[in-house]
Amino acid sequence: MQIALTKKLSKAMGVNPPAAHEYKNPLFSWTANWTKVWDNRRAEDMLVLVNNATRFTVAIYQVKRKDLKNVAKIMKTAITNTLLSMNLNPDLVEEYMQLAGEVEFTQNSNRQTASWVAKAGLECAFYVGNEYNGIAKMFSDTVGVSANYRIVNYSGNSSEGFYPYKAMIIALSELTGKQAYKxxxxxxxxxxxxxxxxxxxxxxxxxxxxxxxxxxxxxxxxxxxxxxxxxxxxxxxxxxxxxxxxxxxxxxxxxxxxxxxxxxxxxxxxxxxxxxxxxxxxxxxxxxxxxxxxxxxxxxxxxxxxxxxxxxxxxxxxxxxxxxxxxxxxxxxxxxxxxxxxxxxxxxxxxxxxxxxxxxxxxxxx
Structure with missing residues (x-):
């Protein structure tokens, strides 16, 4: 699994990953960013990942700088939990994660995927702001679910738009040959x-x-x-x-x-x-x-x-x-x-x- 990091995230992690390369199957490729939910806070507090093939969003809130030492595990767990929280077949999710393999961090240089993950971050921030008062301690790695039900790639032509969750379900079903829901x-x-x-x-x-x-x-x-x-x-x-x-x-x-x-x-x-x-x-x-x-x-x-x-x-x-x-x-x-x-x-x-x-x-x- 290739996860391309924005400059902000790679700097926060203290790593200098190699340039991203093109995966044969972009379904195993993600772009990740570290962003803020609350304007009145100094530090970033949410990790956002967007799948490069389907624009499926995974978001993790709250993530502090000290948590970034275990970020690969946190990200993989969040991808799994987000898919399962949408009632997808556990066998399908497990096979996808096995086929994706271990996390390989790279440096993101793709402007399009960078804009995708920035937009997804705004969607998730609005969701957290509406659902949570920001005072009590909270951790959730499924706050990205709602963003997947919003149409993307819509530029005036309705035939070009699609829902990320539907695109992800179709892609995973074709990849694994398993039914989507069970x-x-x-x-x-x-x-x-x-x-x-x-x-x-x-x-x-x-x-x-x-x-x-x-x-x-x-x-x-x-x-x-x-x-x-x-x-x-x-x-x-x-x-x-x-x-x-x-x-x-x-x-x-x-x-x-x-x-x-x-x-x-x-x-x-x-x-x-x-x-x-x-x-x-x-x-x-x-x-x-x-x-x-x-x-x-x-x-x-x-x-x-x-x-x-x-x-x-x-x-x-x-x-x-x-x-x-x-x-x-x-x-x-x-x-x-x-x-x-x-x-x-x-x-x-x-x-x-x-x-x-x-x-x-x-x-x-x-």
Whole structure:
């Protein structure tokens, strides 16, 4: 595996690698840079790698100068973890890493790949900035995942653009001859009862999806804006006795000492042993989403999280719970109502009916 270093990174590592050479298969060739996430910090704190064949991004945050002595191992582990975090077949990932071989550092002199890795660094910095407060200590070698779902090589002609994750999957499948996906998954039915109708979403998610990620999936398919607190409550079979309640912040534990901090916990810890769960979003409006396990897919061979179907429009944020929504909906159904104009302006682009594109089957990118 050839990893071409930018001048900044090679200087920080204290090495003077040879010039990069052309690999027979550019799939084994990467370009790497060391960059900042936060403008108010002196030192760089994120390593970014871009694959020269597919523009697939791998990013590692936080990386300090002292960590660079083990950078080859850190990079290989990050490539593996990023691919696995996207639910790719572990056998496929293992074979790729074996075929790629040991890391060979070279000096990057390719302006195009240098621009690719710089752009990927900005994408990853935006992601970290949105997801993380930058105060507490954190290490993650999968923060590059989101960048791979953004179209690249787009210069006004849509036929030239492509998604890095799709390009990487195709390339790895052709290289190894193995299927791209092979993992355990759950089909879930999520119902938000609004009394006048029900908003229902049927999705497929990895069995080992973390609750923090499941929250993002639910926010996406129900068109919420992630403005408020949330939790997950798991119930025992055939009763409404809570088995566990998972919360997102340590401060939440002050109000419920029996709650569990959800960080690091995955769905398969509770499903399929239990089959009933409630996701509550916005403790003021109290939107309770009933989550039911429909089936277990032992060897799922397609991409997920995936929306199978959807029905029923979601209320706008901060409408005032079910009671507030019913009053709001009544006004929106009557253009002659004296409050219609004000409500329409407040609701902005909200519509009474769920848009067709929101109900179509699709991959859920979060």
């Amino acid at each position: 993992y355990r998954a759950f089909e879930l039915m999520i119902t938000l009862d609004l009394e006048v109708y029900k908003a229902v979403r049927r999705i497929i998610v990895p069995a080992d999806i973390e609750f923090v990620c499941l929250h993002k999936v639910l926010q996406s398919v129900f068109s919420w804006q992630n403005y408020h607190l949330y939790d997950f409550t798991i119930f025992g079979d055939n009763n409404r006795v809570a088995v566990a309640r998972l919360v997102s912040f340590e401060e939440d534990l002050d109000y419920d000492e029996d709650a569990i901090l959800m960080e690091g916990h995955i769905l398969s810890e509770f499903f399929p042993e239990h089959e009933d769960m409630v996701y509550t979003y916005d403790m003021g409006d109290n939107w309770e989403h009933e989550i039911q396990l429909v089936r277990v897919i032992e060897e799922h061979d397609e991409e997920s999280p995936y929306l199978l179907d959807a029905s029923g429009q979601t209320p706008p944020e901060d409408v005032g719970g079910i009671g507030g929504f019913m009053s709001f909906r009544e006004i929106m159904l009557n253009p002659s109502h004296p409050e219609y104009g004000a409500m329409k302006e407040w609701a902005k682009y909200w519509t009474l009916e769920l848009a067709d594109w929101k109900s179509r089957p699709r991959v859920i990118n979060v």
